[in-house]
Amino acid sequence: MKHCIIIGGGIIGLSCAYFLHKSGHQVTVIDQSKMDGGASYVNAGYLAPSHMIPLSAPGVMKQGIKWMFDRKSPLYIKPRLNSDLIKWSWAFNKSCNASHVERVIPIMREIAVMGRDLYDQIKQEEGFDFQLEKKGLFMLCQTEQTLHHELELVEIAHKEGLVARGVSAAEVQQMMPDTTLDIVGATYFECDHHTTPGAFMNELKTYLVNAGVVIRQEEKVVDLGVKNGEITFVKTDKEQLKADEYVLAAGSWASMLSRKLNIPLLLQAGKGYRIETTRPTGITYPSILAEAKIAITPMSGCTRFAGTMEIAGINQRINTQRVDAIAEGVQRYFPEVSVTPEEKAQAASGLRPVSPDGMPYIGKSTKCKNLTIATGHAMMGWSLGPSTGKLVQEVIDEVTPSMDMALFHPDRKF
Template sequence: MSKKVIVIGGGVIGLCSAYYLQKEGCQVTIVDQSNLDAGASYVNAGYLSPSHIIPLSAPGVMKKGLKWMFNSSSPLYIKPRLEQDFLKWVWAFNKSCSPTNVAKAIPAIKSMTLLSQELYEDIRRNENFSFHYENKGLLILCQTEKVLEEELKTAEIAKAEGLDAKAISLETLKHIEPNVKMNIKGATYYECDSHSTPHEFMEDMKAHLAAVGVQFYKNEKVQDLEVSKGKVISISTDKQVLNADEFVLAAGSWSYLLSKKLGLNLLLQAGKGYRINTTQSTGITVPAILAEAKIAVTPMNGFTRFAGTMEIAGINHTINKVRVEAIADAASQYYPEITLNSEEKDNAASGLRPVSPDGLPYIGKSSKCENLTIATGHAMMGWSMATATGKLISEIIADKTTSIPVTHFNPDRRF
């Protein structure tokens, strides 16, 4: 297949799409409005998490969101806005917070994350990439009996799905993490999970793509798409006009702005997450989720990352100090011997994650445009699903049978 393909977006989803499209023999160009060195693909927790089988839109989440709306340090903060797109998204999100949605999402999320894990390992081996990648599992640390009970139920669901999940005693936890003091009531452990250092994978992938002839246009904003008879003919950036046979929309939280130009009803909101890195010796060797605080902790290559929070407040890059402080406070509450210092907090960074209303990504073609393939809406699962998404995008464009079913990811689905 020798098609000319333009990938709009150079985050992890865009790079993985370009990787597999190039393998299919396509001539690939990546266009991104940034310098390809910041954003959600660089500040995430680096998890490859089959454990995260429950979607963001689960029963009770909207109720919590409403309760937290007036607390800007809460784990999920939805800033009220009188914007039509936002209100449509809130309506659809609320409707999706149901047991039916969870039951539909679990097998779809599981198949995506397991495939992705396998593909990350394949890429590392086949391309001799050196990015940090480890299979050490994931701990869920709970400070209250109520949340521990909830997490035990989730672990049972995961176990029933064939994932390696279990409750562990505090004694067992000491053997897994002997060098760190924890202030918790109990924990669950997912041995099925892996973790990585995101910027290392991104650097390896960018270098590889450049070496195999993928063209990069950095710091170029796509401003318009020329459409004729249900096909994209070209895209206009602030610098040039580019033509191709096929187009991939992988622009993260910005995707819905471009999709509107095509008349697509792509419900999407930007969910801002934050990270604090520390080079202090924390003693942490296994990734963990601080359950009540919804903070992810990852021992990366040379540093430990504390990341989290979901702030639905539109597209902006403002660092909310209250939310940074909430992450630092949670670190000390769960790990009493760890204190993140002011310099580390001052160096906090944020990234915008594209959030769909039902917690599932948009992957595939819309009936409104035959040569545009959409790859966005992964929320907090972008890193966990990136390689599988890239593979699926290449299979869709090559008109092949997809590695896993993509029905639940249909961009035209209704909420």
């Protein structure tokens, strides 16, 4: 048995804690927040093997430059002279090519299917009560051009063994009869599931505490002691702690600590937003508005609208223009669904750690023997939480991992 300290208490950190505890280790989780908000709580709740295509796909950088001048655009990169952003942007641009996408699709599909199935396994084994529905996911399209592109993605899904198909606007309307849609057609990924994130996070925290995992919230790691390529202690703003193994699962903040170990993780914080309504919407299936890049999820007690990727440094300020863009986008596809000023005023944001190639960093750097890194999941953090936790446990236990982890290596070059 080892004592493992996990830095970060979001979905990635708690998933690592779960699997390390199940493997017999003593576990401590440290998080600087109250652990009741941020990306792990405000995401769309999708368990989405359909999302195999990385953010760094052909044409994205070119489109991103155009969107730089539109604060309501789906992807907004705030122009600023910052060396980390310049390095990240250069690496991101290099990754935006077809051969990269082709290489990562099978591995992203594998880790996403693994994550989806582990949510189900945890629910069954622990008797959790969180919402987990296997209703699939629609990609709703308002133009024939977008529909054509989405149908190409269905073909890719078929090659990867996923269940998906094109559907007519009439069929979507028939499946959601209590709302009105303005679309030309859609694709339907039956392979995807959805959840209510806050419910799962709360159940998982309760389980871990009852199991003896120590959770230290509102405590910030401010320094690391290092000797002969190993971490000897972590220093927080409250005290100094020692362990045998350390896990860096601090999301968008991870690169601040990795620098202390001379591990230059290229990461940018991608801010996403969510709005909720408890009023009836008639939207009964998870749906992504393809052109607007907005996700809609029917959750326990509400309908959640989530979206945008705002790369503007580490801050959690609410940009009302982007909240407005989500509300306006929803009404374009669902003319009878409107978001009230009061609902927009309650919008929340979360920061997702984005790597330049759209792949997470999972594994040990050659620069530190007793540190395992688990960050950089971008928009897939919720989908990949349990699978990342399982892989981290396998790395620390030095057993053969459940899948090939080469493309996740923290030392990879861009």
